[in-house]
Amino acid sequence: MKYKVFIGFVLLETLVVISLFMHSMVSLRNSMPEIKKKKDIVNELMLTDLSIWTEARYTRNPSQADWFAPFQDYPSSIEHFPAGSIIAPGNIRGPAKSGSDRSTTNLHKEE
């Protein structure tokens, strides 16, 4: 009879996973006005970066930072702030047709 308990438990967990996917879809649909609101603020105040890491200039505004800001050089460069260990080096140099540009295009398509 153990198999019944096991199959029941796996089915229950699968149902929970499916309901979490549903939760994700419903939450995303409901949050579209909120996303639009944030996008409008960014547009009207002409902002360029997220206000997440405020510990240094180059972590507060990574897209506006100097090219030689520590984490933008290469992955193993010496980093002063913990945030630099969490976020990857920004590949903002070079022509637009780089590898990472492809993934940006993919995100465009997913929108």
Added chain:
Amino acid sequence: MGKHIKILEFALSSLWRRKYKNLGIIMVFTLIVMTLSSILLLTYSFKREAFAILKGAPELIIQKIRAGRHDFIPLSYTKKIREVPGVGKVIPRLWGYYYDISTGGNYTVLGTFRGIKNSINVLKGKFIRHGESGVCVIGKGISQARFAEIGDRIPIKGADGKFHSFRIKGIFGADSNIITNDLIIINPEDFKSLFGIENNIFTDIVVQVYNPSEINNVAARIKALFPDTRPITKKEILRTYDTLFDWRSGLVLTMFAGALLAFVILAWDKATAMNAEEKKEIGILKAIGWETSDIMELKFWEGFVISSLSFLTGLIGGYIHIFFFGASIFSPALKGWSVIYPDFHLMPYINPYQIAVLLFLTVIPYMAATIVPSWKASITDPDVIMRG
């Protein structure tokens, strides 16, 4: 069907006989999947949310570079930039940073009077009006750090060494924390007097380009016109955030790599070095008439039970950790040294491809590591196995 169910029942009984060992493996396996899925969900949601929000960012920004550093840009640059074909509005921006010694936090100070069209659900209070001096609009993070509410005054030490006091006119709501948390918006004239900036210079210039496909050309023309400038396109901003949250690098993943390696060694050791008891069990089963395929199926079920339970529990745990508990386990690492850190609620973006990769990286290797040595034992003569 009945045979398969009976083998599954036998596999479950076999696992239950060594319950402490197997429960230990399930716990470690679950933790590994939970950590990995948390990292994947967190970084993917960050990336998607940043991408969705920053689509509203300026098409093109022109910075002036002097001796390799960002420098203030003269107003005279705007006149020539406006003459470049395809260029629409050219708006100079004033912004900078302020280190607040009383809280130890860094604020981003923005000098603008451009209001927000629909400020009803965004702002508590009102936005500053054109020409209105001595007032400010602040982010929720600053309001909390300074215990300041609408009508209170925020003193900021200026370049002249004196304190400039600003009355709070509006506070951004918590909904927009991810972009406005550390902002102090003041009048451009106040900004210049606060930081001692001359009248005809600005931090950078925002350039509107009519045709989005012409942005790179316009940027190249401006760069040719002013070799001491650095044009930053919206595509580059988005690309920065695209790579910024790349899960492949980072402290969390590096720390986690050690744990993953430890689990791989544990699983490999458990699977390859079958103990005498397990080998004897296979020998007995062969001797009483079990086929090699039956033993393989038994081991398949054993691997499946452990890996499926661990994977599903870990995935559910990862989702709940990130989207219901706001990545509380990672937050000290994510927060770093930031004093002003937003208390934001991430949108639950899920990438099915990443979940599939996680499944193949965790479940399949574990099942393979379980089945392969059993197959080796089951094709050996039962007498040899039982004698050891």
